Amino acid sequence: xxxxxxxxxxxxxxxxxxxxxxxxxxxxLGSAWDYGPLGVELCNNVKQAxxxxxxxxxxxxxxxxxxxxxxxxxxxxxxxxxxxxxxxxDCRECNSRFRYxxxxxxxxxxxxRTGLLTPAEILKxxxxxxCGKKNWTGVRPFNLMFRTHVGATAEDDADALVYLxxxxxxxxxxxxxxxxxxxxxxxxxGVAQIGKSFRNEVTPGNFIFRTxxxxxxxxxxxxxxxxxxxxxxxxxxxxxxxxxxxxIEASNLRLYEQPKEELAHYAKRTVxxxxxxxxxxxxxxxxxxxxxxxxxxxxxxLRTHSKKPEDGEGKRLNPDSTEDLSYFDEATKExxxxxxxxxxxxxNRTVLSVLMDAYSEKTNDKGETRVxxxxxxxxxxxxxxxxxxxxxxxEIVGMAKAIKRSLxxxxxxxxxxxxxxxxxxxxxxxxxxxxxxxxDHQSLxxxxxxxxxxxxxxxxxxxVSDLPEHLLNRLKD
Ligand code: ATP
Numbered sequence: 001x002x003x004x005x006x007x008x009x010x011x012x013x014x015x016x017x018x019x020x021x022x023x024x025x026x027x028x029l030g031s032a033w034d035y036g037p038l039g040v041e042l043c044n045n046v047k048q049a050x051x052x053x054x055x056x057x058x059x060x061x062x063x064x065x066x067x068x069x070x071x072x073x074x075x076x077x078x079x080x081x082x083x084x085x086x087x088x089x090d091c092r093e094c095n096s097r098f099r100y101x102x103x104x105x106x107x108x109x110x111x112x113r114t115g116l117l118t119p120a121e122i123l124k125x126x127x128x129x130x131c132g133k134k135n136w137t138g139v140r141p142f143n144l145m146f147r148t149h150v151g152a153t154a155e156d157d158a159d160a161l162v163y164l165x166x167x168x169x170x171x172x173x174x175x176x177x178x179x180x181x182x183x184x185x186x187x188x189x190g191v192a193q194i195g196k197s198f199r200n201e202v203t204p205g206n207f208i209f210r211t212x213x214x215x216x217x218x219x220x221x222x223x224x225x226x227x228x229x230x231x232x233x234x235x236x237x238x239x240x241x242x243x244x245x246x247x248i249e250a251s252n253l254r255l256y257e258q259p260k261e262e263l264a265h266y267a268k269r270t271v272x273x274x275x276x277x278x279x280x281x282x283x284x285x286x287x288x289x290x291x292x293x294x295x296x297x298x299x300x301x302l303r304t305h306s307k308k309p310e311d312g313e314g315k316r317l318n319p320d321s322t323e324d325l326s327y328f329d330e331a332t333k334e335x336x337x338x339x340x341x342x343x344x345x346x347x348n349r350t351v352l353s354v355l356m357d358a359y360s361e362k363t364n365d366k367g368e369t370r371v372x373x374x375x376x377x378x379x380x381x382x383x384x385x386x387x388x389x390x391x392x393x394x395e396i397v398g399m400a401k402a403i404k405r406s407l408x409x410x411x412x413x414x415x416x417x418x419x420x421x422x423x424x425x426x427x428x429x430x431x432x433x434x435x436x437x438x439x440d441h442q443s444l445x446x447x448x449x450x451x452x453x454x455x456x457x458x459x460x461x462x463x464v465s466d467l468p469e470h471l472l473n474r475l476k477d
Contacts, residue, residue: 002252003359005280006207009352012371016431018042018355018381019208031204031211038431039351041381041412043215046246046350047194049378050217053242060189061219062179066171068196069162073320074170075145077304079265084166085141086202089123094131099202100139103129108283144199146212164198169342171195172220173301176325187327187338188231190221194347208348209277209289215347220340222327225299228268228339232296236271239294239343243273246350247376248357252276254288266300275353291353292345299337302326306337354379358432373432374455377475382433383411384471387424389440391417400439403449403464410468411475429454435471 003009013019018039022032035043055061075081087100100119107126119139127134145163153160165171172191179191194217204210223231236255244250258270274288281287302325303309309317328335358375377383384407388400400415407413416424421438428436438450449467452459462470 001360002249002276002279003356006209006277006352006356008359009355010207012359012373012430013039013207013355018431031201032213033208033211038381042351042354042375042379043347045379045381046347046354047215047217049246050242050345050350051192051194053245054190054192054217054219058190060185062183062185062189062191064172064175064179064191064193065195066168066175066193068165068198069148069150070165070171070174072162074174074305075163077318077321078170078173078301079304080145080163080166080170081143083265084145085143087119087139088142088202089119089139090137091128091131091133092135092137093133094128096128096130097202098129102203105286108286142200142202144201146198146200166199167197167344168193168195168216168218169220169297169344170301172218173305173325173340176222176302177323180327187329188221188223188227190219192217192219194218206277208352211348216344217347217350218342218344220297220342222338222340224329225336225339228296228298228341232269232271232294232341235341235343236273236294239292239345240273243275243291243350243353246354246379247374248275248353252353252357253291256288256290264295266295266297268296268298270295275349275356277352277356291349292343294341294343297340297342299339301340302337362429370426370429372429372454375432375434377434380432380434381412382414382428382431383475384413384435384437385424385428385433386413386415386437386439387421388417389421389438393441395444396439396441399443399464403437403439403467407468407471410472425452434475437467 016038017036020034020036021028022034023029055063088097089100089103090097103126104122106129109122123136124134145166148162148164149155149157149160150162151160172193195215196213197216198213201210201212204212221231221235240253240255243253252275254274256272256274258272263270271294272290273292275291276287277289278287304318305321306323306325307316307318307321308324311317325337326335327338354375358373360372360374361369362372363369386400386404388396390396397417404413404415425436434454436452438452440450443449447464448461449464450459451462
C-alpha cells in the first residue's frame with residue numbers, strides 16, 4: 001500500500017512535525033515549506049544515504065560544495081540567462097497565470113497536436129482551470145532565475161546583478177580544473193554535490209513537489225566522448241535501483257524518455273525517473289511526474305566555460321573565461337573536452353516519494369485503524385523509542401532514560417512516557433520508528449527489555465547489554 005494522494009501526506013506531515021507551511025503566522029508564503037523536527041532528520045537521512053551511495057561506496061567520486069551566488073557570467077555562458085525560461089500564459093478574465101506546457105498537459109492536450117498548431121490555435125479550446133473561460137493572452141518566456149544584487153550598490157546597477165543558482169551543476173563545471181588537479185583523477189570520474197537551488201517557478205504547488213527553494217543532489221560524471229552513451233545507460237539503471245533500495249516499490253517508479261522537443265539545449269538524451277505522485281488521477285498517464293533526471297549533457301558545459309574554443313572566423317566563443325577546461329589523456333596524448341552524464345535528483349521530491357510509498361494503514365484487534373509509516377530504517381527519523389511501561393516507577397523510568405543515553409551515541413533514540421503503551425506504539429508507528437524498546441518491571445530483575453518491530457508487531461526480549469549491537473545489526477538488514 002502507498003498513500004492514496006499527496007493530501008494524506010500533507011496532513012500527516014503537519015500533524016506529526018515533518019513539514020509545516022512556511023511563515024504561517026503571517027499568512028504563509030505561497031508554496032514555501034519548513035521542515036520540522038522529524039522532517040529535518042528525514043531530509044538529512046536521504047542526503048546521507050545518497051552521499052554514502054554516490055561518493056563513499058565508489059572509487060571514482062569526489063565531493064564539492066560550491067557557492068549559491070556565482071559570477072553572473074557563469075549563467076551567461078551556461079545559457080541560463082537566455083534560455084532558462086518557462087512559457088507563460090495569463091487568463092484575461094481572472095488574471096490567473098499558468099505555465100503553458102503544464103496547462104496543456106493538465107488539459108489533456110495531445111502533445112503531437114502542439115507541434116502542428118500555433119499556441120493561439122491550441123489555447124482557443126482550453127478552459128482556464130480557475131474560471132472556466134477561454135480568453136488567453138499570448139504565450140511569452142519567463143526567466144526562472146531569482147535576481148539579486150551584491151554589495152552596497154544601487155538596485156539597477158547591472159554590474160552588481162547576480163542570480164541565486166537554479167541548479168548546482170554549474171558550480172561543478174567551473175571547478176572541473178580545480179578538482180582534476182587537486183585530486184589527480186583520471187577519466188572516468190564524477191563530482192557530487194548536494195545543495196539548495198532556486199527557481200522562480202510560475203506555478204509551484206503539490207506540497208513539496210514543486211517549490212521555489214529546493215534542494216538538489218547532483219553528480220557530474222566525466223567520460224571520454226564515445227563512452228557517454230553506455231555510461232549514461234548504466235547510470236539510469238543505477239539510479240532506478242537506488243530508489244528501490246530505499247524501499248520504494250518498483251511498480252511506483254518508471255523511466256520516461258524525454259522526446260527530442262523536450263530536451264534542454266545541452267542534452268543529447270535525457271531519461272527521467274518518474275514516481276506515481278498522483279495515484280488518485282483517473283488517467284494513468286497523469287499519475288506520474290519527475291523524481292529525477294539523468295541527462296547526457298555532452299561536452300557543452302566544459303566547452304562553453306573554456307577560453308579556447310573559437311568560431312569559424314577564429315574568434316573566441318568565450319572571451320571572458322581565463323581557463324581551458326579540457327582534459328589531457330596521457331595514454332593517447334590527446335586533448336579533449338570530456339562528456340558529462342548527470343544524474344540530478346531533488347531531495348524534497350525524494351522525501352515526498354518515500355513518505356508516500358511508506359504510508360500504510362493497519363487495523364488492530366480492537367478494529368482501530370492506524371497509520372504505519374514503513375520507512376526504510378536507514379531513512380527513519382528516529383531509530384528507537386525507549387518507553388517505560390510504568391512512568392510512576394522511578395526505577396523503571398531511570399532505567400529507560402539510562403538506556404536512551406547509552407544508545408544515543410550510535411543511533412537516534414528518543415524517550416517517551418507521555419501516554420499508555422498502546423498510544424506510544426501507535427505514535428511511533430505513525431512516524432516510521434522501526435523499533436520500540438519497552439522497559440517493564442521484569443527488566444529490573446533480568447536486565448532485559450522488549451524490542452517491538454514496527455512492521456510485524458512482533459516482540460523479542462533482549463539483554464540491555466546487547467541492545468546497541470542488536471539494534472545496529474537489525475538496522476543493517
Ligand atoms: P520539472 O520538469 O518538474 O520542472 P526539471 O526537469 O526542470 O523539473 P531538473 O532541472 O532536471 O528538473 O532538476 C533535477 C531535479 O531537481 C528534478 O528531478 C526534481 O527532483 C528537482 N527539482 C527541480 N525543480 C524543482 C522544484 N521547483 N521543486 C522541487 N524540486 C525540484
